[in-house]
Amino acid sequence: KQWYQRRVAITAGEKLDFYVDYLKFQVEHGFYDVDANLNILKLYQFSPGLITRDSPDIVQKILIKALMQLPKPDYVLCRAQLSQDLIDDPVIKKIDAVATLLETCQFAELWTSVTQDEIFAMKGFKESVREFVIHVIKLSYKNIERDFLVQMLGPLSGEEEFEVILRVNSWVLEGDSVFIGHKEEMVESKEIVEKMSIDVVQPLLAIR
Secondary structure: OHHHHHHHHHHHHHHHHHHHHHHHHHHHHOOOOHHHHHHHHHHHHHOHHHOOOOHHHHHHHHHHHHHOOOOOOHHHHHHOOOOHHHHOOHHHHHHHHHHHHHHOOOHHHHHHHHHOOHHHOOOOHHHHHHHHHHHHHHHHOOEEEHHHHHHHHOOOOOHHHHHHHHHHOOOEEEOOEEEOOOHHHHOOOOOOOOOOOHHHHHHHHHHO
């Protein structure tokens, strides 16, 4: 039994090393694999002996990568695997705070937070956040003031980047406001089919 327990521990450690190396690859190359990252968190959850001083840094990277996938629920899935000790980590609390700003659409405060902290300097983070902001704008606005839109989009390199965003999303600048589009166009029609049991239908047929 002791040999078996030792073998399982070694195997879990080897798996963790593999997944952590894979996470580093994701961060460096802008790649993402939620299943692999969840495996790291589950290894920490079910094999607490694998948790080291480096673990919070690893978890931070996983959470930031998950946050970049909004509106998908990856962040919630990943955070649900964490122990209380990891949740109480000061940096993870910062990431939680940014997640709350994103989910509650407080974008002006969000950009202030992420531009002041190096943990959010991960490759592709700001671009992914901006894509989520654009997603929310499309669902929420028909017209929006230009200055307010710029504030929501966060730091831009200049007027040219703003014009690219307008063009890519088919938004039209009209004076001091931007025409986003008809929200109805974002709503997909869905056919609803109601089924009734034969016991309900029979009395109706009998009336005829």
